[in-house]
Amino acid sequence: MEIKGLLFALCVTGSLLADAQDINLPAPQKEGGQPLMQTLAKRATTRDFDTQKEIDPQTLSNLLWAAWGYNREDKRTAPSAMNRQELSLCVITAHGAYRYDARQNVLREIAAGDFRKSAGKQPFAQTAPLNIVFVADLDKAPGNDMMFVDCGFISQNIYLYCASAGLGTVVRGSFDGKELATVLNLTDKEKVLLTQSVGYPAR
Numbered sequence: 320m321e322i323k324g325l326l327f328a329l330c331v332t333g334s335l336l337a338d339a340q341d342i343n344l345p346a347p348q349k350e351g352g353q354p355l356m357q358t359l360a361k362r363a364t365t366r367d368f369d370t371q372k373e374i375d376p377q378t379l380s381n382l383l384w385a386a387w388g389y390n391r392e393d394k395r396t397a398p399s400a401m402n403r404q405e406l407s408l409c410v411i412t413a414h415g416a417y418r419y420d421a422r423q424n425v426l427r428e429i430a431a432g433d434f435r436k437s438a439g440k441q442p443f444a445q446t447a448p449l450n451i452v453f454v455a456d457l458d459k460a461p462g463n464d465m466m467f468v469d470c471g472f473i474s475q476n477i478y479l480y481c482a483s484a485g486l487g488t489v490v491r492g493s494f495d496g497k498e499l500a501t502v503l504n505l506t507d508k509e510k511v512l513l514t515q516s517v518g519y520p521a522r
Contacts, residue, residue, distance in 0.1 A: 342417065342426040345377050347384035352483040362478050365487025368518030370446045373412075378484060379449070380424065382517065383408065385480035386451070387473050388421050395421070397472035400465035406473065406512075409452040409503050411438045416502055429504055437502045439514055440493045447516040451477065452499060457508045470513045477515055487520040 352358070374382070387408050390396050395404065408419040410426065413433045417426035438450035453470050460466045474490045481488040496511045505511070 340431075341428050342376070344380035344383070344424045344426065346424065347380045347388060348377065349384070349390075352480075358479050358483045361482040363482070363487075364489045365518075365520050366441070366443050366489050366516075367521045368443060368447045368487060368516070369521045370448070370518070372519045373448050374486070374517065374519075378486070379410075381484070382477065382480050382486070383410075383419050383421070384424070386477045387419070388424075397469070397476050399469045399472075400460075400463065403459045403463070403466075405456045405459035405463070405466050406469055407454045407456065408473070409454055411435055411450040411452065411502070412448065418503070430502065434502045437498045438494065439491050439516065440495070441491065443489075444491060444494075444514070444516050448518040449516070451515045451517060452503065452511055453513040453515070454503065454505065455510045455512050457510055467512060474513065474515055477517065481517060485519070486517055488515060488517045490515045 353361075385396055387406065388396050394402070399405065409429070410417050410419060411434050413435065415431045416429040416434050418429060420427050435447070435450060436445045438444050438447075438452070444450060453473065455466045477488055478490075480486070491514045494511065494514050499505075499511045499514075500509070503511075
C-alpha cells in the first residue's frame with residue numbers, strides 16, 4: 320500500500336481498515352493498561368456491540384499482540400503445547416478478511432468485502448466490528464487435542480485485553496466451518512476451531 324493512499328484512507332474514514340489491502344499495523348503498545356486484578360474483576364462476555372464504532376488501528380494492533388503476538392524471539396503471549404504454535408488468527412471486518420502475521424505485525428489480505436455474515440450464526444456476530452477466527456494448522460498438530468487448549472489461552476488473552484481497554488467480547492462456537500474455510504481460503508490441512516467477536520459495548 321502506498322503511503323499517500325494509506326494516509327488518504329485514514330483521513331477519509333478514520334480507520335486503516337477501510338482500505339482492504341495488506342495493513343501494516345502500528346507497533347503494539349506494551350505498557351499501560353489496567354492492573355491485573357482490576358482487569359479480572361471487569362472480565363465479562365458482551366453480545367451487544369456498538370455497530371457504528373470501529374476499532375482503531377492502534378487498538379487492533381494492541382489486541383492482536385496481546386492475543387497471540389511475540390513477546391520473545393520465538394515465544395508468544397500465550398503458551399502452546401510443545402511450542403508448536405499451530406494456531407493462527409484471521410480477522411473479519413466490514414472491509415475484508417485478513418490473516419494476522421504476528422512476526423511482521425501485518426494483516427495480510429485474504430479477500431476484500433464484508434464477510435461478517437459468514438463469521439457466525441448469531442445476528443450480533445454479523446454486525447460486530449471485528450470477528451477473530453482461530454485456525455489450526457493440522458500438520459503442526461496431528462492428532463493433538465492440545466490445540467483446543469491453546470485456543471483457550473489465546474481467547475482468555477483477548478478477554479483480558481478487552482476488559483482492560485474498555486472493549487466487549489464473546490467467544491463463539493456457533494459457525495459454519497466449511498463456509499469460513501472458503502471465505503478464508505484455507506487449505507485441507509487447516510481447520511477453524513473457534514471464533515470470537517470484539518467491539519465497543521453498546522451504550
